[in-house]
Amino acid sequence: MERLNVGLAKGERVLDRMLDLGIDLAHECGGTLACASCCIIVHEGAQTLSPPSDDELDMLERAQADDPGSRLACQAIAAGGDVVLEIPARKIPARVAGSAPVSVTEGAAKFLAAQLAKHPGAVAVRLSVQPSGCSGFGYRIDPADSIREGDGVFESGAVRIAVDALSLPYLQGATLDLVQEGLARRLRFDNPNARRSCGCGESFGA
Ligand code: FES
Incomplete structure (x- = not known):
């Protein structure tokens, strides 16, 4: 997936900005931190975003979003400035080999x-x-x-x-x-x- 340069105003939620720009980012739970479908990878400007909460980190872990810079766009609030990000291909959670989930x-x-x-x-x-x-x-x-x-x-x-x-x-x-x-x-x-x-x-x- 190509990298996107997204300009953000102070206090703006990354998900909202991306949708405003017409970027088709999934957000299946509507931003309630219940799906991880809004996962992005922030390559530059991560320090200008609010730090991830424990709940966000937990959700990322459950979704196996382990690329460095992974964030949930619905949880990241900008302090202002540009970020360079990528929408990762959705990962299908792995099953425990040979067993029913x-x-x-x-x-x-x-x-x-x-x-x-x-x-x-x-x-x-x-x-x-x-x-x-x-x-x-x-x-x-x-x-x-x-x-x-x-x-x-x-x-x-x-x-x-x-x-x-x-x-x-x-x-x-x-x-x-x-x-x-x-x-x-x-x-x-x-x-x-x-x-x-x-x-x-x-x-x-x-
Ligand atoms: S939209 Fe569901 S966690 Fe972000």
Whole structure:
């Protein structure tokens, strides 16, 4: 990708400036620090930008954005001046070799297979995370009509499971189980990437 020279006013967010200039930079979470799709590599002028917070560094690490100068454009605020930057080719998070990104217990797999059977045309169950809930992120489990580029796809029992690329860093190593709560059964994630979970167990902070 070619390098871009971007002039920034004091207090301006790099993402906003790039979009104003018509640069097509992804920003899938809308700048809420929940996706890493706005990743850029700053080659010159990094010292004129606000330093990355721990949360930004954490998100960059999860997205495997390890090129020197990597920043999230939605988090970088200018002190004023020019920066030279590049939009890196999006990296697909690596899976742990030879293993499924999420362990699905036998009970959960049977439950998912039964749910999937109610959706003719669905080719898999899609697991993903989205900004929501009491603790920052929420889990989603949906029937998938197609497999997308970058999905982590694996079989568990009789069911095919797809984890979308942006969610992989958050779900890698998680276990999906079926638990009995009173008279109801429900799916529950045990996620080592969650630093904190809320009481309802349906959202987490990463
Ligand atoms: S737009 Fe999602 S982290 Fe920047």
